[in-house]
Amino acid sequence: MAGSHSHGCCGHDHGVDELEGRWAPVAVAALLFVLGLVFYQPLHNTPFAIAEYAVLLPAYLISGGQVLTTAGRNLLKGRIFDENFLMTIATLGAIAIHELPEAVAVMLFFQIGELFQNYSVGRARRSIKALLAVRPDTANLQVDGAISTVSPDAVNVGDLIVVRPGEKVPLDGAVLEGKSLVDTSALTGESVPRTITPGKSVLAGMINQSGGLTVEVTKPFSESSIAKILDLVENASSKKAETEKFITRFARYYTPVVVLLSLAVALLPPLLIPGATQADWTYRALVLLVISCPCGLVISIPLGYFGGVGGAAKQGILVKGSTFLDALAQVKTVVFDKTGTLTQGTFQVTDVVTHNGLSQHQLLKLAAQVESQSNHPVAQSIRLAYGQAIETVDIKNYEEIAGHGIRAQVQGRTVLAGNDRLLHREQIPHDRCVVEGTVAHLAIDGEYSGHIVIADELKQDAAEAIAALHRQGVATAMLTGDNQSVADTIARRLGLDQYRAELLPEDKVDALEDFLQQAQQTNNKIAFVGDGINDAPVIARADVGIAMGGLGSDAAIETADVVIMTDAPSKVAEAIQIAQKTRRIVWQNIILAMVVKLLFIALGAIGVANLWEAVFADVGVALLAILNAGRVLKS
Template sequence: MADNHAPRHGHAPSTDLAVSQAHDHCCSHDHSHGSEDFDLRRELRPIAIATVLFLMGLVFNDTLHNTPFAIAEYAVLLPAYLISGWGVLTTAGRNSLRGQFFDENFLMTIATLGAIAIHEIPEAVAVMLFFQVGELFQGYSVGRSRRSIKALLEIRPDSANLRVEGGLRQVSPATVNVGDVILVRPGEKIPLDGEVVEGKSQLDTSALTGESVPRPVAPGDTALAGMINQAGALTLRVTKPFGESSIAKILDLVENASSKKADTEKFITRFARYYTPVVVFLSLAVALLPPLLIPGASQTEWVYRALVLLVISCPCGLVISIPLGYFGGVGGAAKRGILVKGALFLDALAQVKTVVFDKTGTLTQGNFRVTNVVTHNGLSQTQLLELAAHVESQSNHPVAQSIRQAYGRAIDHSTVQGYEEISGHGIRAQVNGRTVLAGNDRLLHREAIPHDVCVVAGTVAHLAVNGEYSGHILIADELKPDAAEAIRALHAQGIQTAMLTGDSQSVADRIASQLGLDQYRAELLPEDKVAALEEFLHQARQTKGKVAFVGDGINDAPVIARADVGIAMGGLGADAAIETADVVIMTDSPAKVAEAIHLAHRTLGIVWQNIILALGVKAVFIALGAIGVATLWEAVFADVGVALLAILNAGRILR
């Protein structure tokens, strides 16, 4: 899976551009016009004019066709042909100059010019006109998918109110430095990640998390770029430059989503590369060989059949509807607060047979609180809590934060020296000249600290001072409200569930029992989690399934990276989650995991429906065209009609 987790900060095409490129690959022009919104009126105008001219020509075609006034037929129908087909003709010309002959535009051009040459002008106009109608629907469908993702792109703040001597200056967020102070007025978007130093307010976090409930903030709280200040004015001290802010990372994720192609997309692209030349040479054979080999065969009739085959065989329905289906899946997921980094990971999600969860911050709230302080060696509870708060003063772990919160007083950092974090065990530091250890039972055994308290029901932080056991602090965590629902939903889809945690066996037993997990492992170091995941991966490969790992993205980056599908609880912008994971759950809701897998199955089902529909209908009409039953009118349905049905089918994913 190394290729799946390559750095994602390169300048890959944006989502808009990637869709446009897929669209341009076989179509006349990009109705979405790059990053512009789809304009239905603008797109309808030339189609309406061409339709009026086409209907006029159709009404008088039979009357004028065999008269000296037949020139009037050309005067009406040729402008209709050029208006509706100009994009196809010019694109075919440009591609031919580059040596790219075998694409949709080339097939449409030679088929319609051939029809005009044998005096079947109405059919030629109909092919181009209905093709443009199909393009119109496709542009509308792409626009719908794009809008659901563009909602994320639109949360990019435009300016920041920088506090300078003598007042405020409006500047670009990219020019603001860490430590600068900015003012965010009510109703404004927060331009950069920062700490509130003055003011209280309610923040709309829906752009980042999808949650509609406002989040209260006060001095000391963190506010993230992209949130909207709803109430009072806030003064923030900037903690990250814009390029490293949570919103910038989310934007980078979304903009690069289209660069990860699914295997189905790659197959269809390769298929079209060989399929189109075969169709062209087959049509050429139909036009040339029967008149030479069959006595009395009409050259005009067989050329017409060849043109019918060309139009029927156009691969646009396949080449466009497949990536459009996946793009709709990515857009539909974004609407639900699930950011998928590309079609590749939708395919992988649909194959997941085992979901492995981290515990803290994933299945549980991660909002630890101190419930009991037990002392040894003559220390009081206040003294033990003070020691613990100081030794944990530089840690970002939720347990450390809960201990500092329980202590509730300012910490003199000058008294803490030699801070050392021992991965998977705890912390060692010098506090007022004394060596203090704080961590789990493994840390006590590692440092050979004698103690008689090994099994404690709950999350516990043991403390030792100068090599002697000094007591422990009991910390409680709660399950997330939808954790049990998440496990039930996965079981309903036939997916095995497991949990890997560094917490004690007793805590793991309780959580697993409450949730009904199939398997679980406790007291794991970070490297143990990777080894345990390897076992799940080995088991899954025997059944040709995939394994997803769900973590909070802070301590679980190695495991997220190793899984077939790494899913992170992105929440309010965990950097490691957004960078490492393949899928980010922006609401921190474990129930979204089952929803993401269900959406992936639905997307893949619609994609395969489109493939079967397109190939099946084309096969039938190719046979009918070869024996002379199908005309150019049926050919139009086989090409444009199938593409249109596939596009409408792909649009169902957004709903």
Template sequence: MTQTPALKTQQMQVGGMDCSSCAMKIEGSVEKLPGIAEVSVNVAIGRMVVSYDPQEVSEAEIQKQVTRLGYTVAIEQSRTLTSSHASTNGHVDDDHDQDDGHDHGHSHGSGEFNLKKELPPVLLAISLFAIGIIFEEPLHNTPYNIGELAVFIPAYLLSGWSVLKTAGRNILRGQIFDENFLMTIATLGAFAIHQFPEAVAVMLFFKVGELFQEYSVGRSRRSIKALLEVRPDSANLKVNGTIKQVAPETINVGDQILVKPGEKVPLDGEILEGNSQVDTSALTGESVPRIVNIGDPILAGMINKSGALTIRVTKLFGESSIAKILDLVENATSKKADTEKFITKFARYYTPVVVFLSLAVAILPPLLIPGANRSDWIYRALILLVISCPCGLVISIPLGYFGGIGGAAKRGILVKGSTFLDALTAVKTVVFDKTGTLTKGTFKVTQIVTRNGFSEAELLALAANAEANSNHPVAQSIREAYGQPINESDIKDYEEIAGHGIRAKVQNKVVLAGNDRLLHRENIDHDICDVAGTVVHLAVDGRYAGYILIADEIKEDAAEAIRDLKKAGVERTVMLTGDNEVVAKRVAGQLGLDAYFAGLLPEDKVGAIEKLLDRSGKKKVVFVGDGINDAPVIARADIGMAMGALGSDAAIETADVVLMTDAPSKVAEAIQVARKTRRIVVQNIVMAMTIKGIFIVLGTFGLATLWEAVFADVGVALLAIFNASRVLK
């Protein structure tokens, strides 16, 4: 059997990616290298994520391929992933600090895009252009058009020097069909046929359009940086009664830290002293502060609002919830939606096709049509060159998805990639786990029913001892009801029986605690099977001792969540539970669910999901679970959602979408955000294609001028970018 090679997934910061076809150019170039499995470039945060086989290609070769194109590259951090992990997860789970000092100059050199630096030459070019238009006739009448050239050439060079320089450099490197080449050929052609004002107008409007474009990309970067500001900068470490300010990365598990009012919580931990209100909006999107007391868990990224808190650190900074969340948000766009992939491929073919079409328009009509004016047809060809620039599509579609992922994150919904955002638009079946998802998962003992001479106190004591080592919410509720310390030496031979319950020896008595299936499995005679509620049956030394009834409340917004899903066009809502038929039927009836499956073992849940999956793949199935013991089902569904998973590593690793709160209503909200994003992306595609198509026809028939063509091209790009930015709101 052939072993799949381990792929290495590397993150790199790429400087100078402010022009619209940069991502497409880099991806196309890197993909040509041997051993490259996948490459994804995100213009909005200046990052490239590449998965490759290190035996076939090295980091240095990948870097060299990118720098050949005129960009700067800096390695962030690498981690070797198995090929299956790299292909199924939309993020690289590295814990690293983002370096915000990378380069973003449009000329692909170093230096952050600076509007104040870019604006003066453009304003001077506009002034010269205005002079040239106002005094066009006297300037035109000078010998050899020297007056016109003296005004228009400086205006042309001021507005277009970076474009000319980049086009020349790219041609030398074999990168021909990009917007720099198109603008250079179109404007030099216009100069050749003495259309000086048009040549300058094309370059000037193109430059102004690029400034707007760079500003929009910069704004997207800033919105992500604002999200990253929840990353704490320092921590107050308690050392021998004194407070020392240190970097969060240097603190170890078990250390104690002090968080003063108004400060960010730097690491995950447990409160040892103090009580306060904490602002969790940066993590969960919830505006109402949460009250925390001694013994409560607290997470990095929360903001302490009132009292001082002493916290015992439970996780290293790199393993904290906020580090994982920020990594997810930063890397979410590395898994591209099919629409993005289509546009990238389309742009690669569209531009050369239109270039050759414009060449045909310039050459063939003067040869084939009697009396055709060569200059007129060259002018029409130049219009096609301007229209062939794919800027609007190439930048606005990734920006749309990026905005959708950022907008969802602001609402406490983490989507691991635009591919999952797209999949959410086709959801027709939503499947919920019951405990902790539709119900609160906070169990309380409500009734103790005894049999065969056992007392209630005796039954509760035996159950609490038997459940002493279990982390299940039901076990915790029994121990809380017992309320007395448990002597661990009384408990021996503890064994968890998956999907059934527990067997343990308590004070030399064999105690069974679990569901009705456990009693049947162990052949225990009992007089009651179905009980309305969550129930724990007990047997002692093979004799039925009775049962403990435990209540679990339904979440306040659960019924509303089901109604919202119906309004959103979801056809079926289903519940899976390990509870008995009676409990499942009662909860499903109260919430208005379409169907339920009761009495399921963990492996049965996977089987139930498989029955619900649409074989054609058109109607997607979402599974929503608490992310702790639902990993196999989350992985099997088309889209796995982990709910209330703040701090759950298993959830963040397995799920495609992580809901930061316990609210089921977030499921419908996630679908709405996805649909809004898709709608905006489709609007951009249709708008750009339609306008470009119209102007290609008008230009070919001589019904459009270069002025109109450049307005259309720059206008399409700007409209698409502004439309894409709406999704962030």
């Protein structure tokens, strides 16, 4: 039943103009309704007043026309048990027993409730669209010194664009010239502007505040950050949470049961109870039908999740669907990658220790040559420390050994650069296995030649991120390919509950499997937070995969269920908090609707509640549930 419409009880999704247009017929129907009450004659006052019908029937058709036609269409398609069907038989029954004003009231209040519901849904959508109004409309394309204004879709990778002060950055790219402050709040939720200088990256949707920038485009618009955010939020409802699926299944059985119960109320008491009149019990059955309409649930639950996704996006947390919000709310262990996730991922050489008579400059040059083709942060820091042009013609047979390091021939000599595992694998004698910090060991033609120590700073909010998760009762762990000594130091500084070190990429998946098996016994969920290409398999395997979206690799971001645009680990606790709030509000709505409905069903069955009260109960519950769902947007 719930599947027969998308937004609103009868399947409407109205824009503001259309909503304004729908107030007019409701106002006309309301005026006719008030006029009809003047002519209304109760059943025992005969003859029936023609004036009553002449006024109230048009009011009924104006206010209920859409419900009647939708019920008819659904009936032809074989979809009998929906709220339109309930409203139709309840009101036609009311007309049959000469309760014409109540039939009009049912339709009228239902329409007024619908208008408010659609207004609430529209407001939620507008607040998210306002958040996403950062979609750039034009780009200043620079070709041979001349600048032309084009659509961002028309700009290719490698083209140069100019972003003037006050303009939105239209595409992702690298800054070639200029210095400026940029407002990143639309993408990251951060209020403090970032300083951008040549060499730094900018993302579509950022607002250039102070200086002109010349940017080389690195991604087409369809793959830019803002395009992905738009797509994620707009399509967040496509992956439904278990709670939404439950309500759809529930409605499929609930409505036929209510119809059968109403039939029983209408038919059985007059047969079984002495003095019970058919008209009285038919009226009670009609009240039951109106009360039982599950509009509040059908609208407010998807709206609650939609609000949760939108509220998270405002904070720079992109959740790719309501199913992942539900999973986040159940996370009891968060497993972090180290480099680029808990640490800055910007390594700096702090020490060069030589062996076998080499000078520090010679060792650093050799390391820079071997690492010349690697994109690993350690390799980049060694090349930066060397600081000179590298002659790549001397380098042959370059080979990356996953999780260990690099082998290459430099001027005819076989050089190894990597971690302690690489030395043991290649059986190279060395006197120190444990060195404080991240280390690149070097060996030439099978002989140990020294090591380079590289430091990686913790992110500013890393310790607070772990503390915030602990306050939420969430356990924390770290998986890293780094050595035991570095991992132990970081785990102690951050207060992590546990860690595993010296892991190859495939070992990370195995380690996560252990956590998942432990979590299954308690029916809890595991989240993994990472940023690198080698994290993609682990992100995919976790119950909730979270990627760092600022510096993170495309593979990690594509695979993840949740993307954190600021690269701030503290956002993980925030995401869990928003998810828990969303889930709490959704269940509040379910319980509120059920309790009120059951109460009024009982009152209707014993004849205490009439049709008017039934409509107020139905519309009132729907509006309360929708207002409650709107609170999620303020996350």
